[in-house]
Structure formats: structure tokens, C-alpha cells
Amino acid sequence: MRKLLLQEEGREQEKSFFLGLDKLSKASAKAITPAPKSLDPWKNWLRYAAALAILFISSWVSYNSYQSYQERKAYEEVMQAFILIQDNLQKGTAQFEAMEDLKYLNTTHEMFNIDDPKY
Structure with missing residues (x-):
């Protein structure tokens, strides 16, 4: 496409674009190296x-929450x-209330001592 564009007349803007790309590709770029750590x-x-520390704290918090859960469950x-x-x-x-009613049935026997045989 570049060759065809260079052969054709006009279209100066496109030609300058491709020429700029050629210049950029010819210029050698320095490799950027990161600073040594x-x-x-x-x-x-x-x-x-x-x-x-994060592991210790998270395990302590989870143990406390588990312990409070166990306490609630036991309660x-x-x-x-x-x-x-x-x-x-x-x-x-x-059932004892029913037995209380039966207790009053014996009252007459107690009052008159009917249970004691007197011969």
C-alpha cells in the first residue's frame, strides 16, 4: 500500500503519514530497563x-465467634x-389436683371416725 501511495500523485497527507512511520521504524528505540530492586x-x-499477624488475628476472631456461637447454642x-x-x-x-378432689371425699369418715371399728 505504501508503494502504491508513493507512486500516485496527490494525497500528500497520507504520504507524510507513511514517511513518518518509516522514520519512526528506522530510529532505534532504547530499551527501558527497570531500576534494580x-x-x-x-x-x-x-x-x-x-x-x-493477619493470619493470627483472623484465626483469633473466628475462634471467638465460634465460641460465642457454641455458648448461644448451649443456652x-x-x-x-x-x-x-x-x-x-x-x-x-x-394429676395431683385430681387427687386433691378425692381427698375431700374422705372428710366425713374423718369427722365421724367411721374408719375406726368400735366393737
Whole structure:
């Protein structure tokens, strides 16, 4: 396409564009090298220490949340046991109320000492 454009008359703007590209390709570009990193051993140790601290803190937080979860769960189980005990005690109390009614049936026998045979 460049060759055809150079042979054709006119189109000066396109020709100057391709000539500029040719100049850029001929110019040698210097390779940019990154600056060498300083090999400071303390930086590596600080990274490891920070990672270890984050790991320690996150495990401590998760353990505390798990412990509070276990406490809540144990509390709920104890409350369920108390409710069950209360229900069973109410059943027993209801049966004793029926027995209380039977107690008054014996009152006449007690008042007149009917149970004691007097021969």
C-alpha cells in the first residue's frame, strides 16, 4: 500500500503519514530497563510478619465467634430442657389436683371416725 501511495500523485497527507512511520521504524528505540530492586532482607521479613499477624488475628476472631456461637447454642439447649421439665411438672401437678378432689371425699369418715371399728 505504501508503494502504491508513493507512486500516485496527490494525497500528500497520507504520504507524510507513511514517511513518518518509516522514520519512526528506522530510529532505534532504547530499551527501558527497570531500576534494580534493593535486596533489603528486612522488607521480606516485614511482609512475612504482616501476613502472619493477619493470619493470627483472623484465626483469633473466628475462634471467638465460634465460641460465642457454641455458648448461644448451649443456652438454647438448656432453655429447651427447662421448657420440657416445666411441661412435665405441669402434667404432674394437674394429676395431683385430681387427687386433691378425692381427698375431700374422705372428710366425713374423718369427722365421724367411721374408719375406726368400735366393737
